[in-house]
Amino acid sequence: MSRPRKIALVGNPNAGKSALFNALTGARQKIANYPGVTVERKSGRLVLPTGEPVELTDLPGAYGLDATSPDEEVTSKVIRGEFPGEAEPDVLVVVLDASNLEQHLVFAQELLALGKPTVIALNMVDLAERDGLVLDPAVLEEELGVRVVPTVAVRRRGLTELAEAASSAGLREPGPSLTEIGETERRVAAHAMANGAILSETRQRRLHARLDSVLLNPWAGPFVLFALLFVIFQAVFAWATPFADALEAGVGALHDGVTGLMPASFVRDLLTEGIISGVGSVVVFLPQIVILFAFILAMEASGYMARAAFLMDRMMASVGLSGRSFIPLLSSFACAIPGIMATRSITDPKDRLTTILIAPMMTCSARLPVYAVIIAAFIPNESVGWGVGLQGLVLFALYVAGVLGAMLVALILRRSVTKGAASGFIMELPKYQLPRPGDLLLGLWQRAWIFLRRAGTIIFMVTVVLWIMLSFPRAEPGQSQVDASFAGKIANGLAVVVEPIGFNRDMALALIPAMAAREVAVSSLATTYAVDASDEDEEAAELGEQLKGRWTLPMALAFLAWFVFAPQCMSTIAVTRRETNGWKWPTFMLAYLFGLAYVAAGATYWLAVWAGL
């Protein structure tokens, strides 16, 4: 028996090919790279209703057989059987997005002209229907001369019918090639076919147009966007408070419970002062991180994110970037790592590099614990009027400082190291959708889990190591334990460097473990003061109280300014190395960000001292 027949999924990007592929093959798939190119090759096994096993390949999305990108070249060559080592597919399954027929039918006509056995998957018909668009597959079948099967990959609708149609599809007469009839003719034909297949269409488009006329309005649009961003930052502080208080009470109860249960010993101290104080001080920020991600996920799922990019394009253009950079940068407010990975959608390499380099300046969620604890301790919880809290305002100012810094750096970089042609901005603005609560909850759960896993692994480890380094060697009577410890001695050395910008020894000490992850700065301070306090036989006060007693306001502000810029996250450096293929740009990033942090903290400190704060 010869090799199993090969069926290839082909279509425009975003036609839902991958979802269809996953639904058809389930777990029986293999992901590798095509030799010589960094294009993913996805294949899997599918058993047809006739019992015949076939190989199913998911080809990279393309707009036409006339390749203009590495992805398209792979697709074009595989379909023609010209890709070395890759068998020519026996059957093509052309995947079309039912809501975008007019665009997708252009490539489909080109594929049909090849004369191969072909079936059409009219995919995502549910989304089209939800949008008020009902299509008639029979009309398309008549026009195209092949079977057209409506499918909903994510709900597994139409899969059996599609497999059946694919198994019985036969050879057809080859049609005229692209050189014989032009793309314009295909486009006009696609327009006619797409309109001809519409059974009914409601006026939902009017609603979308009306939403756009407000949200993209030259004056109202930016106002709505900035108001939304401001609400997000207020919410992060205000809505999270009851949950954070409850978590904090839980951590406190656990601390007291363990203290009560165990006899005084090294292990008890490690558990209570090291692990519970350290990890607990980070975990209490979970509600704030969940709220921030809830807004970002909802903006993405609703289609508003692309509108935000549209509104921001003018501003981004003034520093040499485009609205396209806005999405990775906004994601970086949650975490720079997905943000830097999202820069892959930026086609211009200089644009992309600039966006990567400034992404760490967007205030990520790991900075929130640091900001939150310092703000809560030093900024009075009072209103400045209109229901706006001073604490929220300071938090907003820190975010703005990061954004302005990033814009300034982008402006300079685009005129120096990443000089190049002005970037353009071409982007589809997707239809508005109500985010599905299930998808949002799943996304939130994943983010929360990542945060808790970090708290349970990196932060846990760093906290334990720090606690041990702080606890040994033991102090002589009358000497402070922190002064006597290994960690204290190291920090004394670093303190010389950061003294000119107003940092004390404890702050210097917090900076070292914070290289692993920024939020560790909080747990290090908590651990340091817990070690110190227990040594001095004091009641271990809450971290905020400790800070108030030991730091001045200018010191606290300088510490905040440092964290606006400092690249205190090894994972970001690692992902930058991966995305830029080398150590050159991560090194550059480290150097300029530390430089900026040092200058900003110093300037803040001395200005605050001068102002008598």
Add this chain to the structure above:
Amino acid sequence: MTLDQQPIDQKVRIVAVDWDQLVPEEARRLRALGVDTGAQVSVSQRGVFGGRDPIALRIGRMVVAVRRAHAAAIEVSDLESTPA
């Protein structure tokens, strides 16, 4: 006349695109989104804070954001003066 000069919501047909004015990559993306000879388009929004950039185009069932420079490279005519 070019697309960037069209009043908001005026439906027009693309009669020619000066691809040489555009970066090849951008030309490719525009074509992929259906911006090409024969397509029917209209400007749905223009600019932010009184500026003239960017422009939101309505094409087919999609809304596509482009810069004014792109729209300036697109020659259009009234729907009536060209065959459907």
